[in-house]
Amino acid sequence: MAKLKTQFVCQDCGYISPKYLGRCPNCSKWNTFVEEKVQSTSSKTRVSSFNSASNSNHNKPELIGEIKAQDEPRIETESEEFNRVLGGGVVPGSLVLIGGDxxxxxxxxxxQISGQLSQRKQKVLYVSGEESANQIKMRADRLIVDNSQVYIYPETDMQLIRSAINDINPDIVVVDSIQTIQEPEVDSNIGSIGQVKAITAELMNIAKSNGITVFVVGHVTKGGAIAGPKTLEHMVDTVLYFEGDMHHSYRILRAVKNRFGSTDELGIFEMRGEGLKEVSNPxxxxxxxxxxxxxxSAIVVSMEGTRPILVEIQALITQSVFGNAQRTATGLDRNRVALLMAVLEKRAGLMLQNQDAYLKAAGGVKLNEPAIDLAIAVSIASSYKNIGTNATDCYIGEIGLTGEIRRVSRIESRVAEAKKLGFKRVLLPKNNLNGWNYPKDIEIVGVSTLSEALKIAIG
Known part of the structure; x- marks a missing residue:
């Protein structure tokens, strides 16, 4: 009997090694190698031949000037937040990956989205590898989901799922979750890199060849990234992250990749007993x-995709009792906070090297754009000097290492959102004052240096 051939595959990046390694030489992660059987040539051929079966009519190369571009058709749901994150609605034939804790x-x-698409006369096949049909039915009754066109199929075998798709011919397919589905032709464990890659390729082929929109649920790792190889995110059309704190009711749906719309779009939902309800004014x-x-405390107008959102940034500066000062940030980049504290010490004369700093973006939102720098600096200086900020002020601007306030994008939308929420004064970069008409009933103050901004904000 022939000896069984095996290989060791990194479950984080897909690196293949003939022997077990404690640390992956490709991604430098520890204890990520899992032993898998080597696929036979016949198995690989069978999988690839299926993927190319529906592409027998090959397209011919065309000059880009001769191609007639058309906008992607959209299927809008009743959830404006969900439509915004996808770039205007569901695109037929797309593959969407949704990850979350x-x-x-x-x-x-x-x-809920399946029920809303059912109301639009879209036939939905909901494939569940984690729950029974009875469990899904009980949740649908609680959520009052329109199930007239929703088919429930609890199954983990990809061949049977493929047959069900051919029989029902749905418009939408939901797979919950991809780590529980098994491709029998791939000789490896459920949830392994080989399984996930083969199933994703299969679902991509089904979506593109039949014009079926496929939603795939992906588990996440302890670090918050979607479990499985990084190629999983590269293969799909759209990657959404569903974030939130288990102890709070608000949930954030964030687009980190979208071939049919803007990235970094944000949708806000509130979890209630009857399901998720969208928040129209976050x-x-x-x-x-x-x-x-x-x-x-300082208010910043941050751009999340195409939407301006006002967020409170809070800072607590206290005398350090240990040798090394603490730097803790929640919802903000810790390295950015450390950099801004160094600029405040060098350019504004604040002695922060012996101060513990605790910062957070209130509400559980994560901010990472440069325009939040000025609000972070104002909140730190306010807490350090123990001087309150004006409740009707907000702060917009990027801070350079020399203490200058640099211009930011989309300033008109930011100021309009601040005015709508009742703010009376906005501090923004002086270079952003030209080229647009200021709205009435709100004071626009242009600042060019960090010291100037702090003098106006907290005196």
Whole structure:
């Protein structure tokens, strides 16, 4: 009997080694190698031949000037937040990957979206590898989902799922989750890199060859990234992350990749007993519990995709009792906070090297654009000097290492959103004052240096 051939595959990046390694030489991660059987040539041929079976009519090369471009058709759901994150609605024939922590509400979101698409006369096949049909039915009754065109299929075998798709011919397919589906032709464990890559390729072929929109749920690792090889995110058309705190009711749907729309779009939902309800004005949610004249508080207008959102940035600066000062940030980049504290110490004369700093973006949102720099600096200076900021002020601007306030994009949308929420004054880069008409009933103050901004903000 022939000896069984095996190989060791990194479950994080897909690197293949003939022997076990403690640390992956490609991605430098520890304890990620899993032993898998080497596929036979016949198995590989069978998988690849199926993937190319529907592409027998090959396209011919065309000059780009002769191609007639057309906008992608969209299927809008009743959820404006979901439509915004996808770039205007569901694109037929697209493959969408949704990741998130366990219990955050991924299945609830997709079941509600399935019901909304059913109302639009779209036939939906909901494939579940984790729950029974009875469990899904009970959740659908609780969410009051329109199930007239929704088919439930609890199955983990990809061949049977493929047959069900051919029999029903749905418009939408939901797979919950991809780590529980098995391709019998691939000789490896469920959830392994070989299985995930083969199933994703299979679903991509089904989506593109039949014009079926496929939603795939993906588990996440402890670090928050989608489990499986990084090629999984490269293969799909859209990658969405469903984020939130298990102890709070608000959930954030974020697009990190979208071939049919803008990236970094944001959708806000509230988890209730009857399901997820969209939040049409998230700025009010993020500011509703703010204390007036609080120290260490500053409001910034951040752009999340095409949407301006007002968020409160809070800072707490205290005397350090240990040798090394603490630097902690929640919802903000810790390295950015450390950099801005160094600029404040060098350019504004604040002695922060012996101060512990704790910062957070209120509401559980994550901010990572340069325009939040000025609000972070103002909140730190306010807490350090124990001087409250004006409750009707907001701050927009990027800070350079020499202490200058640099221009930011989309300034008109930011100021308009601040005015709509009742703010009376906006501090922004002086170079952003030219080329647009200021709205009435709000004071626009242009600043060119960090010292100038702090003098106006907290005196």
């Amino acid at each position: 366990p219990g955050i509400g991924k299945s609830t979101l997709l079941l 700025s009010e949610v993020f500011l509703e519990e703010r204390l007036k004249n609080a120290t260490g």
